[in-house]
Amino acid sequence: MEGRLSxxxxxxxxxxxxxxxxxxxxxxxxxxxxxxxxFLYHGRLLYIADRHSQGLERLQDLLYGQGIDWPNxxxxxxxxxxxxxxxxxxxxxxxxxxxxxxxxxxxxxxRSVIREALFDVASxxxxxxxxxxxxxxxxxxxxxPLVSLLNDTLVQLREWKKLYPYIRxxxxxxDLANATELHRILPESRLKYLENWxxxxxxxxxxxxxxxxxLTSVGKVLSPYLQxxxxxxxxxxxxxxxxPLSPIPLRESPRIVCIDDAATVRQVVELTLKNAGxxxxxxxxxxxxxxxxxxxxxxxxxxxxxxxxLDGYDFCTMLRHTxxxxxxxxxxxxxxxxLPDRLRANIAGATDYLSKPFTSTELLTMTRRYIGCxxxxxxxxxxxxxxxxxxxxxxETLAGQ
Numbered sequence: 001m002e003g004r005l006s007x008x009x010x011x012x013x014x015x016x017x018x019x020x021x022x023x024x025x026x027x028x029x030x031x032x033x034x035x036x037x038x039f040l041y042h043g044r045l046l047y048i049a050d051r052h053s054q055g056l057e058r059l060q061d062l063l064y065g066q067g068i069d070w071p072n073x074x075x076x077x078x079x080x081x082x083x084x085x086x087x088x089x090x091x092x093x094x095x096x097x098x099x100x101x102x103x104x105x106x107x108x109x110x111r112s113v114i115r116e117a118l119f120d121v122a123s124x125x126x127x128x129x130x131x132x133x134x135x136x137x138x139x140x141x142x143x144x145p146l147v148s149l150l151n152d153t154l155v156q157l158r159e160w161k162k163l164y165p166y167i168r169x170x171x172x173x174x175d176l177a178n179a180t181e182l183h184r185i186l187p188e189s190r191l192k193y194l195e196n197w198x199x200x201x202x203x204x205x206x207x208x209x210x211x212x213x214x215l216t217s218v219g220k221v222l223s224p225y226l227q228x229x230x231x232x233x234x235x236x237x238x239x240x241x242x243x244p245l246s247p248i249p250l251r252e253s254p255r256i257v258c259i260d261d262a263a264t265v266r267q268v269v270e271l272t273l274k275n276a277g278x279x280x281x282x283x284x285x286x287x288x289x290x291x292x293x294x295x296x297x298x299x300x301x302x303x304x305x306x307x308x309x310l311d312g313y314d315f316c317t318m319l320r321h322t323x324x325x326x327x328x329x330x331x332x333x334x335x336x337x338x339l340p341d342r343l344r345a346n347i348a349g350a351t352d353y354l355s356k357p358f359t360s361t362e363l364l365t366m367t368r369r370y371i372g373c374x375x376x377x378x379x380x381x382x383x384x385x386x387x388x389x390x391x392x393x394x395x396e397t398l399a400g401q
Contacts, residue, residue: 001130017131018145028127031127035346039137041137046141049347053088058090059094061206119156160216163220254300256300258283258333259304272364276374286307290310300331303332305333320349352369354366
């Protein structure tokens with residue numbers, strides 16, 4: 001079952017899956033490249049994976065909102081303690097947290113995660129969906145009735161839309177527009193909260209998690225101050241925005257790093273890109289690449305998916321959680337082209353993927369699409385890596401002195 005959301009409303013889709021008691025995965029994406037994966041069991045909802053499920057920030061915010069201390073991850077990282085829902089760090093972490101909290105608390109966190117993700121899905125006007133029969137997500141914390149949960153979300157969404165145009169997105173960040181007037185009309189305790197939230201550049205989404213309230217309720221509280229111009233909401237960067245937050249040093253030609261454990265692929269990629277005038281460096285081991293990539297500071301990253309020690313999904317996710325590489329194009333090089341693989345790559349933050357085996361023309365076309373043409377007169381890129389390695393070694397030596 002697949003199609004466009006413009007051809008079938010979400011309620012009818014959910015109702016058909018619920019009535020048929022389907023077990024499997026419902027893939028949903030929108031025109032901006034956002035992706036959701038809904039895990040169903042006999043027509044009931046088990047979990048929703050989305051861009052927030054690749055990190056633990058959402059759980060940290062929700063735990064903060066419940067007044068629960070976040071366990072020390074430095075000494076006991078959750079992802080080595082369980083293989084529950086393998087591949088979805090947030091879901092694994094929920095199970096790991098059962099060692100520290102009771103089941104009722106964890107199920108409350110789980111419901112909050114699902115409700116936030118479903119609110120985003122229900123907000124879609126256009127998009128594409130595909131349902132495939134698979135084994136159920138295991139183990140299971142609990143399940144929720146699909147249709148009634150959507151009904152509750154749609155009620156909340158109708159109230160949310162009434163806040164437009166003062167609120168346009170859940171990812172807008174809070175800022176104080178008229179601090180003087182706020183000092184005059186607000187109690188000191190309430191003003192302090194507003195100042196702290198604005199100082200942390202919290203989005204409405206983050207604020208709702210920390211307050212333990214749904215987005216619509218938070219929006220209604222802030223709406224009077226927005227209408228009076230006392231506070232304002234700054235828009236997030238548009239989806240697909242590729243300019244990095246930190247400046248990139250000017251170069252004669254774009255720089256590309258390829259991470260692949262296959263020697264043949266590395267040789268082909270490096271030779272093709274060098275001949276086209278790019279600065280190209282290929283690295284066999286992902287952990288080594290991770291230690292060098294901040295020194296190399298590439299404009300484009302090509303990354304294999306199936307690699308030892310650290311796969312391409314995890315490599316991509318790690319980079320997306322750093323300010324430097326949050327918007328750098330990352331192209332997956334893979335022979336895995338099925339729907340689950342495409343989904344995992346999108347959720348991990350991959351910009352695009354290139355199916356193996358690929359031709360030199362396909363590689364150059366993909367490269368030019370994201371970083372433009374190269375300078376054919378550029379010099380030897382082998383020296384680039386040698387310089388970086390030398391700088392890294394020198395830096396470590398100095399640090400140890």
